[in-house]
Every structure is written in structure tokens, then in C-alpha cells.
Amino acid sequence: MKIRRLSGLHAQPGRWTRIILALLPLLLLVALYAVASQIRLADNPHDKLMPGFGKMADAFWRLATEPDRRSGEILLWMDTLASLSRLGIGMALSAVLGLLIGLNTALFPTLRAALNPLLTVLSIIPPLTLLPILFIVFGVGEEAKVMLIFIGTVFVISRDIHLATRAIPHEQIIKALTLGATQLGVVYRVVLPQIMPRLINTTRLTLGAAWLFLIAAEAVASTDGLGYRIYLVRRYLAMDVIIPYVAWITLLGFTMDWLLRLTVRWVYPWHDRDA
Template sequence: MRRVMNIRPGRARWVLALLPFALILLAYMMGSAHRRAENPSDKVLPPISEMASAVHRVAFEEDKRTGQYLFWTDTKSSLKRLSIGLSVSVAFALVLGLLIGLLPVANATFSPLTAVLSMVPPMAILPILFIVFGLDELSKVMLIIIGVTPCLVRDLSFTVSSLPREQLVKAQSLGASTWQTLIRVALPQAMPRLIESLRLSLGPAFLFLISAEAISADSGLGYRIFLLRRYLAMDTILPYVIWITLLAFLLDFALAQISRRAFPWAHNAERTS
């Protein structure tokens, strides 16, 4: 008897993947039609046609006050903040994670501090960031850095410290210095895990970004959503939320492809499964 756990989807994988989205879309359309039938002025579940019109208005028509295409201006502002925050986080994680994972002295010095910092709720210190760094761009970027970096550092240090001891001993036996061992042995094996950790951090990073923009910003995806909230403009808010989700998905997909192409050996198990 063939067990369900042994059934592989094969060519039907894409059909199965799209099925939940189709069901969600169908449920939304039915809910929207039902609410509009009861109340023609309902704004909670706007029809898809209204959302399409709203997207066209903010994405392809100049704003009368600023002369900008608000949708793309907001996207550019948010992605700029996100890219700076994540780039700095990755740089710190790469340096500290390798040192903490490979050097016992660095581990004893920085590991407890990193563990404590990773437990601090970033949203709880958002007011402090605004007081210390002001209401400009720096406070928003710092929230992403503080929220993402400690977790990346801990995860990377665990990966490096878990490397087989035999590899490190063999490298030293062949005359490798600490620096050479770090670069040639630890770094290549840590990079796939760093990319994987970065993929897992995209969701929290977007959360920190949207939260900071909602409180203090004059552009950005989070700023626009919370601005339109006052007018119950769900026809624009929902497309913005979908767009943020799509951006996160595309970034995750891009990082996955980079990892598979740059470090194919780290994904051999995926190919054989």
C-alpha cells in the first residue's frame, strides 16, 4: 500500500502551489461581492476593479501636490532603507560571526553580549532610537540593524563553531594561519548559512521598516499605508500590502538563487530529495 508521505507531486507541483492562492482570491471576490450587495459604499473589501484603478492612480499618474509617482517613490524609499540596513547587518554578522565561531577568546568575550542583544525586542527601543538618532533616515536604518544583526551573528557563529574539528586541525597541519583558516575554511562553509539566515530575516526586517516608517517618515510603503488608514482607503492599502509581500518574496527568491549558483555543494540534498 502506497503511503501519502511517499507521493511526489511531480509535474503537478505548480498546480498545487497555485491552488491556495486561487482559493484565497475566490474567497475574497465572493466576500467583496457579498458586502457590496449589502452595502454599496462598503470600503473594507473593495472589488479588484477598484484596486486596479487605485494602483493605476498612484503608480502611473503624477501626484498633483508633489508631481511624483507615489507608488514608485514609496517603493524606492523603502528599498533604500532596507538595503542599507541589511547590508550593514550582513557585514557585522560576517565579521563577528566568524570571529566568535572560530576564536575561543572572541567567543568568551562577545557571545554572551550577542545572546542578550538578540533577546531585546527591537520595537521596544524604537522610541529610544528616535530620541538618540532623530526622526530622519538613520533611526529607521538603525532599527533594522539592531533587529537583524544579533540573530545573524548568533546563527553564523553557531555554524562556524559546528565545523568539524578535523578540518581546522588539518588546515593548521598544512601550515595555515588563523587568518587563512578563517578565509579558506570557515568563510566558504559559512556563506550558504548566512544567506539562509538573511532569507529568514527578511520578514522581521520588513516589519521593522514598516513600523519605523509608520511613525516618522514622509515617504515609504509603511508611511503610505498608515496615512491612507485614516481615510479607510482599502483599495490602495491592500495593493500596497500585496506589493510588500511580493517584494519580500522576490528578494527571498533572488537570495535562494544566488546561494544555489554560488554554493551548489550546499544544496545537493535538495536535488536528491
């Protein structure tokens, strides 16, 4: 029987070992919170800073099942739908435009010379500093929130796609042109399929930043959304609502990341083998 190494540069943990190692830090964090919460509640049963798991579960269940008295909507699902709609539209626009910019600037030298300096300057601007400008230009509606997500992620995606495209062997392009392919055919039939897995992975990596921009925009000016709800109840020190909402956002982000990973694995199985 082969004994797998569990430490060192050549460690080879098995599948179940990897699962246990992945869950262990999370379980330790939950246990640490439970102990700290119990200590605080023993000193002060009305402590709001670290509510017990039972109180947080009751608050989450209420938000997920009971209609709001004023609006008649179930708050958790209304906020989730609003936030995911903004995030989805912003990331879709960012992925499409980032792909087109990165792909074409990498393959066409004239376009690269014209746009790269501008894109470099724009990518340096901190997106959150543009939030007041976006609210002035687009108002406090959906457009400003979507634009913040778009501006905050499009340049990261375009620059990563640009680098990935430049890394493709130039011999492929020469061979395709020699065999009669048009220039646009080379871009969208030879290079694009090789870049699509990289686009999905880059989109995965920018989801964290996109969530940050979404929460910031909803906190400043919104009437619904996960970020709006967190900043609304913070004035009441409602940690029994804030912590479950943060956990819910984390679960949504993890699920989106997992689905994108599965998409690459199923649609582009050759990419995992090459990697």
C-alpha cells in the same frame, strides 16, 4: 508508467503537481475574497472595507502612473525606492557585521567568552521597544529606520552563523594549520567559503522581520515609504490603496527571497547537493 504518490510520508508529487498545489491555496483565498466582497457591495455599493478588484486595480494604476499633485512624484515608485533603500542598507550592514561576529566568536574561544554573554542579552531585547530611543538618538531621519532594521536582524544572523561555524568539523581546522595556513587564513579562506551559503539563507529568513521593522519605523516617523503610505491612508479607510500596497510589499519580499535562493543555487551549487 510509474504512478507518483500524492499523500503520506513518502509522497512524490511531480513538478506540475507541486505548482498546482502551490497555486491552489492562493486561488482559493482570492476567490473567497471576491465572493465576500461581492456580497458586501451588493448590500452597500459604497462599502470601503472590502473593495472590488476593479476599484483596487484603478487605485494601484493611479498610484503607479500618475504624478502626485503636491510633490509631482509618482507615489508608488517613490515609496518603493525609499523603503528598499532603507531595507537594503540595514540588511547589508546586518549581514556583514553578523557574519564577522558569528564567524570569529565561533573560532576564537577568548572572543567567544568575552562577547557571547553580551550578545545573548542584546538579542533578547525586543527591537521595537528601542524605536523611541533610536528616534531620540538619531532623529527621525533615515539613520533611525536603518538602525532598527540592523538591530532587529544582526543578532539573529550572528547567532546562526556562530552555530553553523561551530558545526564545521574541527579536523578541517587542524589540517589547514598543519599544512601551514595562518589563523586568519583558516578563518577567511577555509571556513568563510563554507559559511557563505548559510549567510545568504539566514538573510533570507530574516527578511520578514526586517520588513516588519521597516513598516513600523515608517509608520511612526516618515514622509515617504510603503509603510508610511499605508498608515497615511488608513484614516480615510482607503482599503483600495492599503490592500494593493500590502500585496505589492508581499511581491517585493517574495522576489527578494527568490533572488537570494537563486544566488545560492548558482554561486554555491555544491551547497544544494550537500543539503
